[in-house]
Amino acid sequence: MNSGVTDSLPPIQTTARDDAVLKALASFVRQEALGPGEKLPTERILAERLKVSRNTVREALTRWEGLGLVERRQGSGTYLKAAVSPDMLHMPLTLAGGNDFAGLMRTLEIRRALEAEAAALCAIRAGKAEIAEIERKLDIMEEAFHTRAGMSSEEDWEFHQSVYRASGNPLFEQIISAMHELFHRFWEHPLGVRDFGHASFPYHRTIFDCIAAHDPDGARREALKLIATVENDLKRGAANLKLSDRK
Amino acid sequence: MNSGVTDSLPPIQTTARDDAVLKALASFVRQEALGPGEKLPTERILAERLKVSRNTVREALTRWEGLGLVERRQGSGTYLKAAVSPDMLHMPLTLAGGNDFAGLMRTLEIRRALEAEAAALCAIRAGKAEIAEIERKLDIMEEAFHTRAGMSSEEDWEFHQSVYRASGNPLFEQIISAMHELFHRFWEHPLGVRDFGHASFPYHRTIFDCIAAHDPDGARREALKLIATVENDLKRGAANLKLSDRK
DNA sequence: ATGCAGAAATTGGTTGGACCATTGAACCAC
């Protein structure tokens, strides 16, 4: 097992050790064609091969862990959580005080911006295959809506993701997914509003119609309407919450 | 100097040490009301006060450094680079293969989305003071444009930043600033196009006019036009680059 | 053979101590 490691992990040379470690590791991952879920060499092996201390390896891996690129499991090993490449750029964002309602509204404004643009780009670029996929997700969502008599956040999310993917720009899905994970407790059962997102239901099909008709401006407009309904629901929920606090 | 440190840095307790260290440090920063640029206790002090090894403290600080929250200067100390609070949320984004031209265009699509929304929100929310500030930046930019006979990226950037700030949502400035830093080598001298961004000049004032008139849809429309001209310039630059590669 | 409990090896997490490289301030010679 170590034989494969030996060839592509030459010792490093200069200062800025941990950065050099990460560079070496990135090119190693590339040469070995490792993908998400796969295990990378142990800290001790890396330290030995790169001729640096295990502490230095740990600091480097800590950085990658903080960036969500790897996951460490004590007793098991360190595993890739995302695709890494030597030329990737990092853009860590910090939402100060994002836990409260105001923070949620702020992220929703970002989502509105991205959602509208993604829908517009999707209307321009989506091919027949992508449009078919979006319609499939839309059908599933609509059936779930009629069967269970309400919005299903799971199917709803799948529909939106298919739009992001068809936009031709992976950054849309990446950013919105990150926000979605951060606030999924809110998206799921937001503020105790019953039938949350009910009002947004019809706009899913109007967005799809604009995409299928390759009408970017229309898609942008309908997407903005959709997010506006979600914002209204949230505000309503916040008002209810305040009300229930009073009693 | 250590007397102030003693009171608000009690020892921590359980496993997940480095997380606990960061939590303790965050509440410490809050209690001491430390802001960006200020120096926080040395690693040795922290290790002693928190009753953990200095290595553990280092791993914790490494995480914050990777998130851009602190900056470490050897021989000097560790300094806050941004406001930190105990309840902040992190959203690290990784742009795979973002170094090339395609990556730049992808980030520009994100910027178009955010720019349009920020302008629209600004038109809704900006008060007299904010509008005056934006106009001031616009005047400076226009004067620089006529004096030096071309776009000045510095003043241009200041104008846009004032719009982001007046949007009432700090996330806009945060995200776009992060992208701006990543690609500032491109924004500055992009692909050797002379008079880059020249075509975008008039839209700065049309955007401002819409903001001043509290016309969100107009502001959104003009912002989209502005980014479109930038995209065209970039495409033209890419074509020139390919051409010059040929010879 | 099979299955399962316990031992052993593996691996990340933590500790303590040591030394190096850089920084910045105090100090001294001029």
Add this chain to the structure above:
DNA sequence: GTGGTTCAATGGTCCAACCAATTTCTGCAT
């Protein structure tokens, strides 16, 4: 004062253990 020197403080690296969780192996009972 000016300019260089010295020296303490601080982050960066290294080493050698040990701890804790996990995985793998071993061997016994069935």
